[in-house]
Amino acid sequence: MSVSVPGPIPGDDCWRIEQATRASVIIDADAYFRHARAAMLKAKQRIMLIGWDFDARITLIREDEADDGAPVIIGDFISWLVDRNPDLEIYLLRWDIGAMKSMIRPTNLVTTLKWMWHPRVTVKLDSHHPPAASHHQKIVVIDDCFAFCGGIDMTADRWDSRHHRDEDPGRHHPDGSAYGPWHDATTALQGPVAVALGDHARARWKGAGGEELAPILGEHDCWPDALPVQFRDVEIAIARTAPAMDDQDELIEIERLYCHQIAAARRCIYAESQYFASRRIAEAIAARLGEADGPDIVIINPTEADGWLEQQAMDTARARLFEALKARDPHGRLRIYHPFTVRGAPIYVHAKILIVDDRLIRVGSSNMNNRSMRLDTECDVCIDMALPGNAGHSKDHGAVILGIRDELIAEHLDLPPERVATVIAERGLIAGIEELRGKPGRTLRPYVTPDLNDVQAWLADNEILDPEGPGEMLEPIHERGLFRRMRSAAGRLNLLAHRPDTAED
Structure with a gap:
């Protein structure tokens, strides 16, 4: 079940909350x-x-x-x-x-x-x-x-x-x-x-x-x-990431805000991101997938990362995380889609957007990968109806938030936003997209997990190219890895269930 979250809190999952006229x-x-x-x-x-x-x-x-x-x-x-x-x-x-x-x-x-x-x-x-x-x-x-x-x-x-x-x-x-x-x-x-x-x-x-x-x-x-x-x-919350250095403290506001907002979702989570490779976000999603009344979760990604090095780091991690999450998704509430043009060319998704129900929208520079959580500098802004200053506008602004989400989906499906809004309101997020996406022309296609060779799997599991922070780059290989925290915490995602012959990742 969703967790009652009061909205971003300065000093915890955001830096400041300020008004936008x-x-x-x-x-x-x-x-x-x-x-x-x-x-x-x-x-x-x-x-x-x-x-x-x-x-x-x-x-x-x-x-x-x-x-x-x-x-x-x-x-x-x-x-x-x-x-x-x-x-x-x-x-x-x-x-x-x-x-x-x-x-x-x-x-x-x-x-x-x-x-x-x-x-x-x-x-x-x-x-x-x-x-x-x-x-x-x-x-x-x-x-x-x-x-x-x-x-x-x-x-x-x-x-x-x-x-x-x-x-x-x-x-x-x-x-x-x-x-x-x-x-x-x-x-x-x-x-x-x-x-x-x-x-x-x-x-x-x-x-x-x-x-x-x-x-x-x-x-x-x-x-x-x-x-x-x-x-x-x-009211708008500003959240940042900054790595720990000798002259500055680590800032993980963005990571915390992602986890809190995923936990707060009631009906649906819609996200667009260049990557899906963060184990902490995967953990937060995994905690929702087993719920009988959990939210639909849709992530829009490019078919593959831009550049060979990024493909080795991000695409392989996405494949491993997605397969692990599928094993924990008995209700079929997680989808990753890719947008394509009329002639079938992949559209590169560089947007970083998160929309939860009609409650919040966040846009920024952070991707759903480890680097954005603790290593690179990032800055996101978020409009959340749970903030006290937004309570009086929650109905009107909530409708705007849903309108932006439906316009994004309509853009990807090349359909009128009104039709997208009607179908999703009747069917739900995933069922609505599935009903609308089958037509010829510009559309969304579901992610298909590729075969991973041994080298790619090892790179993904050990986060060689997508470290979670400056400290992890100095850790021994056997002490880091995509699944290390998940496999050790009771009640968390058992990502090794489908690999019983593997003792260590």
């Missing part, structure tokens, strides 16, 4: 890049760009849509902004290792050198992380009164529309070559929650060796004119 969820980078450009055009004093990656060559909107005199290529756009406004300063912070490859590209290098000579554009590479960790947050803060926070980096290969067409002229690398369909998400936030994200961004900047920045005082309207407002005067 306006908030919206933005799906896919076509909309995000357009709205980000519009918001930055309203900046008066400071823009902070915090990212895993950044590519100065990408276009934010098409050339024929630029009727404001501003450039469409982001590198030129940033230079244009500071040249136009003598009071504006721009700070760009990105993960140091991830920056190396893109920084050496001629166009990026020229733009970066140009910025280095500009007194009001400052670029910094953030090396304040353990070995093998990354800075994975994707945050934009404008004048400490407006922010974007989610899973979309301003880099190449991210742009796509919600149509996810098989061939789209806008979906190409800066060199003109095409890339495949891509699904992503972020949030737009105005008000005190943006002030808090400004505090976080400035702390990240200082931790990376930058100067201490004073907060921006005063407030003005940076909300993009074309962006519909989905939530008004709503």
Whole structure:
């Protein structure tokens, strides 16, 4: 049965709870890049760009849509902004290792050198992380009164529309070559929650060796004119991950928030994630699968991770965890699906979304893998109707939350959201998707566990490429592993039940 959870608690499963005077969820980078450009055009004093990656060559909107005199290529756009406004300063912070490859590209290098000579554009590479960790947050803060926070980096290969067409002229690398369909998400936030994200961004900047920045005082309207407002005067929780280091404590707010929210679900959990490889999230799901009246759980993943190394780490762990959870799912309440285009091409899922009932929606940078729980830096935001400040809006905002979920499923199934909402309301989440997904064209297909060779299985079991934290990277191999905590705790998931001939994983 579900656990009564009062909502996020600062100091436990979130950092701060702040009000948003306006908030919206933005799906896919076509909309995000357009709205980000519009918001930055309203900046008066400071823009902070915090990212895993950044590519100065990408276009934010098409050339024929630029009727404001501003450039469409982001590198030129940033230079244009500071040249136009003598009071504006721009700070760009990105993960140091991830920056190396893109920084050496001629166009990026020229733009970066140009910025280095500009007194009001400052670029910094953030090396304040353990070995093998990354800075994975994707945050934009404008004048400490407006922010974007989610899973979309301003880099190449991210742009796509919600149509996810098989061939789209806008979906190409800066060199003109095409890339495949891509699904992503972020949030737009105005008000005190943006002030808090400004505090976080400035702390990240200082931790990376930058100067201490004073907060921006005063407030003005940076909300993009074309962006519909989905939530008004709503409390939002901010949750983070940060690894333990000599000069900082470990932050596991995101991990705790996932576990608490899975435990609180009554009817259904809908998630989109680039990976499904976290043993702690698997434990939380396992605890719900045996319940007679437990929730339906649907996870939308890409067919495979992006890159050979990630496939060895994440796809093999997903296969092991999914098979183990199936063995503990007597009621058939867990599904993993993959989205496909009209012609059957897989759509890469990069979004990080969790929606529980009509109670909460969270969007951020964290994936359902071990790295996001304890090793990389992450930042998620969550609107939860269980927060006291949201009680008066629970009916209206709950309907918005369900509407976002049904629109996401409708996007994947290429169906009207109204039909999706009606069928799921009548049949339930899994039965509804099963009824709707069988048509030709763009659709969702169920995950099929691949055969794992011995090397892949060993890599998955021992978390060689997806460590849970900086300490685990130093542990002996025999003391770590995908199943180590699960096999030792009474009442937890018995992940070795289907491998009786194996004494140690």
